[in-house]
Amino acid sequence: MALVARRVRCSGESLTLLCSGTLIAPDVVLTAAHCLDVFGPEGAYEVFFGARLPSETHTEGRFVRVARAVRHPDYERETHAHDVALLRLAVAVEVPSPRLPGPGEDVLTPGGAARVVGFGDTRDANALPGVRRQGGLRVTEVRPDAFLAGPDPAMSCVGDSGGPVLVRDAEGGEVLAGVTVSGDFACQKEAVNLRVDAVRDSFLQPFLDERPEPPGRGLALDALCTQACTRDADCPAGLACAETSDASRRCFLPALQPGDYGAPCAEDAQCGAGGVCARLEPEGDDSCRCFTPCAEPVSEPPSEPPSEPSKGEDLPRGCMGAPGPGALAPGAVAAWLYLRRGPLPRARRATGRCRASSCAG
Incomplete structure (x- = not known):
């Protein structure tokens, strides 16, 4: 499967491919820890199940929201030690999963064949990423916590990070x-x-083995501006509980300030002038709803006229420090996280591969 940045609009928003991954349980995906470096474990993600990411000419496949992401506690970004992460999906999916190695089972030997799968780049400049591809590798060295592989004749590349490398067991099945x-x-x-x-x-x-978090208070979608939350489980599906600029905690969607969600919609035009048709879930009849930002608090007028902001000084941004007061432009998730964490890693194209310190692509 492919790991992508979560979409917030219901129309006009392009996909951002981050990495690949493997479903190891109906609601658990295994991927690389560095795939979460830019947005962080608390970032907004979706996974895609299908042969290729959707486009105007290809619409098959399924998106599922990531409810929780956890990196290995000993992960080291510079060395890639313990470079592994787990994603808990919001809903379970029925997709075949490869078998995990059993206790004491040694399936790796130098010279052995392996199969790599991913949605990343290829050496062909005309072959775009976002298509699930596979190819053969040859194991060259086995270490206690990692193994090296060379081309046979394929090779993993940018965007394949987090994806599976499979080998055959003694019975011929893949592990x-x-x-x-x-x-x-x-x-x-x-x-x-x-x-x-x-x-x-x-x-x-x-x-x-973890049990799912018990449901919370189930706050209403159309009254979130007046109801505080204490944890994500209090919020309607697809929303997160976080602190706003006035120190209160509200349920909101990443890249949008706190607000209420009203009538179902399919595009922004159905939500009035300047409205946003926000995506709460990747799929479902009521997954998209019209968003209305919370009203600005009324404050006392200042005793003295405020001075004009100097060049380069930030202007007020509304309820929270995210770009845009209400309307959401395409790519707003990436822009919001850019301001918080810095730019997305530059994905090398065509024949290049990610450096050892940056493989998410």
């Missing part, structure tokens, strides 16, 4: 042996893959 994490810049010589068996008992299994 999820690794997670793609890094490799040489040109996608031609070497791929570095995290060993799944090295983190199975300490990281994967405890997450798989």
